[in-house]
Amino acid sequence: MKEILVASGKGGVGKTTVAASLAVFLSDRGFKLVTVDADVDAPNLSITLGGGKTKALHEITISHKAVINPEKCSNCGKCVETCQFGAVARLEKSEPPVIAEILCEGCGACVVACPEKAIRLEERRTGELRVEETKYGFPLVTGKLVLGEHNSGHLVTSAKKFGRLEAEKSGASLLVVDGAPGIGCPVIASVAGADYVLAVTEPTPAAKRDLERLIHVVKHFGVPCGMVINRADLSPKYRKEIREKISRKLAIPVLGEIPIDYEVLKALNSMTPIIRFNPEAKASKALKAIFKEVAETVLEGKAHA
């Protein structure tokens, strides 16, 4: 089983657009695959693929939250002192401390600290995993995090696990994973176990810096990586800087550039991957050349051109 992750550091540079078209391209090329939306905060791959028929919905309950029993609480305040996460506070002197569940990381330190055994951990929903059949013939597993949860990494890991199970069921041997922005917990969970990271960026100072941070994380995990410069004509200066200061310096090849193309916006709002919406669009042609390279080097064992 191979796993390709589309990631970016900065949000809004085109991860989901690239991931949706990549999945359609590889599927057209004959690869049996499963797509996974690992941007569990803001999962958008389903919309970009035009929605699908839900085959299964799984509740994921791996979070724990501390709960105080006010009957047993002696109001000693040890839990407030103990909590490293600022999730326990005393609002009124005469009342038991309040735990803000949304801030509670479920570590259980307050349970240990409480001399009255007045605090216990309770299970809470972390999120859901939805398995859909897309109109392109491959399934999509979407992770969706409960609002405000901190366990996004665990949910991403579960989403990928379900993606693999789905792949085994349908005889697929490839996962195409759409990652979250950032470089923290959910991104680390998506990079772990990936065979290749396709990093999407754009030629702006912010995207360049975020790309650099992402690549350091990807390299730390030893995962091979290539990059795509989206909206490449946005700034010649930063396009050059990304090529010279990041691609060359960090030895990450630029697989191609996608020009600014309003057809991409139209495709997004018609909820169709751009390479299907308008296969002749400038952006589609650029994407297909990039995907061909990904298919050949990552999946078909050829050397980089």
Added chain:
Amino acid sequence: MRENEARFLNVKPVDVPVLAVTGGKGGTGKTTVAVNLAAALSMKGLSVLLVDADVDCPNVAVLLGIELKNGEEIRFFKPEIDEEKCVRCGKCAEVCLEHALVHAKDAVPAFFEELCSGCGACRLVCPVDAIKEGYKVLGKIFSSKTGSLEVVTGELRLTEARSPLVVKATKDYAYKMAMHGGYDLIIVDTAPGIHSSVVRALQGADFALAVTEPSHLGAHDLERILQLGKEIRISLAVVLNRADIPSGIKSRIYGLCDSYGVEIVSEIPFDEELLKAYVNRVPVVQYNLKCPSAQALSTLADYVSRRLG
């Protein structure tokens, strides 16, 4: 959410108005709005503290042309086991729900730092006081200044996963500054998404702006942040960025905001000047105040200043 939890979340330790800039989707223009509001309000004579709480990918300094220097380490507890004192009872491993401490019979527990949440339960439970206070570095906090605008930036250490704690440390640092800073306003730029880091960035804000764009993705992710706002009872208004992009779906955003009873307080037009300013690392309100996007942002700054008194 229970009443007392909401009250807890809305406590802030300083008597300075706090505005958060958020939005759900990445790349809609959160940081651009935050930076321009801060710059516009500074230009109008207010003393503003701008806090970058998107600690995974902090870009406030990038957009202001600031080079970050001399950061202060964010340290967090990790256990250090004194092997001489340890009686190998394994109690620390029992309470470690992250399985960062693993106990094999009759051995000193093994410690896996990447898994440690820093909660300190191990230290509390150790019967012989064999766990000493060590620390690990989660990230850095940078304090910088451009013109009259002061900036605090939280930055997650590369390969570290615990962004919410870096957000917490960054806000605590900013609040400490604000206690003797004489600021008129604190502006907090949040990460994309709806996870715990975003909650921590929104925590205590008097008011939040959710920046979105007229696309289905923008609408979907905006709805998540509107739901979160409702859940934690923070008052929100929406900024529609790139309001006039071709094939945009403005009406869907208006419909969505209507259904949540949330007002769209600004429409920022797509503007080449904004892009030029962005690439030149200058707020567009300083770069060219006359251009349409700068005008919209300046009007939004007036709205914020009225709204937060």
